Amino acid sequence: MSIIRTTPIPCPACGGAVDFPLVHSVNADRRPDLREDILSTVFQRQACPNCGTEFRVAPEFNYLDLGRRQWIAAWPADRMGDWSAVAERARQAFEQAFGGGAPASARELGKGLRCRLTFGWAALREKVFIAGAGLDDVTVELAKMALIRDSRQPPLGSAALRLLAIQDARLVFGWQDLQDESATELIEVDAQLLAEIEAEGEWAELRQRLSSEMFVDVLRLFLPTPELQS
Ligand SMILES: [Zn+2]
Structure with a gap:
């Protein structure tokens, strides 16, 4: 399931509150439009209604594309230095959704998935692009x-x-x-x-x-x- 919750966040330019549709998870099978938005680099990019400055919120969500057998823990670029600890969290998130604690049907789906961890939008886009290109x-x-x-x-x-x-x-x-x-x-x-x-x-x-x-x-x-x- 794709989860997007509108959350007030401060504009990085003027500091004013912006009601931002913040993504928490993406299911590309059900929302192929979100996958397209990632590829065209417009996903999570918006103009501030107060000052007009366009900005993009760093990625922090899980991405699932069962059709292309892809699961990605997408993290902000500035967390890369801490990749080992982030990878542990990603493993736990995957385990919860598709591992031992999950229903049998989910475990079965999880077996065929390639799990990846990315830092920054460019790295996420690249993984999505590569899977799309086969x-x-x-x-x-x-x-x-x-x-x-x-x-x-x-x-x-x-x-x-x-x-x-x-x-x-x-x-x-x-x-x-x-x-x-x-x-x-x-x-x-x-x-x-x-x-x-x-x-x-x-x-x-x-x-x-x-x-x-x-x-x-x-x-x-x-x-x-x-x-x-x-
Ligand atoms: Zn602003």
Whole structure:
């Protein structure tokens, strides 16, 4: 079920109260329009009725798309440094909805779901886009690693490489600022790269490392090692 509750929140520009339709969960099977809004980057974006400033509320909700076998815990970008603790909360949320404590029918549905954890709108959009394109998101992350290795510059601490589009059998990646999510540099590669990566055994270890957590993102490999989990 999609849950959206109108809640007064302060406008980040003028501080005035804005009645905002704040999302708490998205069911993309029943509300495909919300999925479209995420893809077109208008979801949870609104103009303040007092000062006219357009703003977007950071994501903090669970996203379910049974048709595409996708469950995502979407969190604000600024929580990424704390990803290990957030991942634990995400695991608990999934367990509650589809795990041992849930009805048998829900447990059955949960078996086929790919669980992911994202930070920021751009990361969520990317996961939704990848599933819609019928791609394997771990392979896409490995492709990013190949691009990062090939580039002369090391990955920026302030930007993330994201798959933005597929055009004429070419993958369009962009470096996106982690704060305002604006794309700076675009990189296009032949979509064949994904098939090559899937055929090459040398990626197996990295694939395992990326898949071992819900937070499937090459960014994780560049973050400081988290504290030991309790
Ligand atoms: Zn305002």
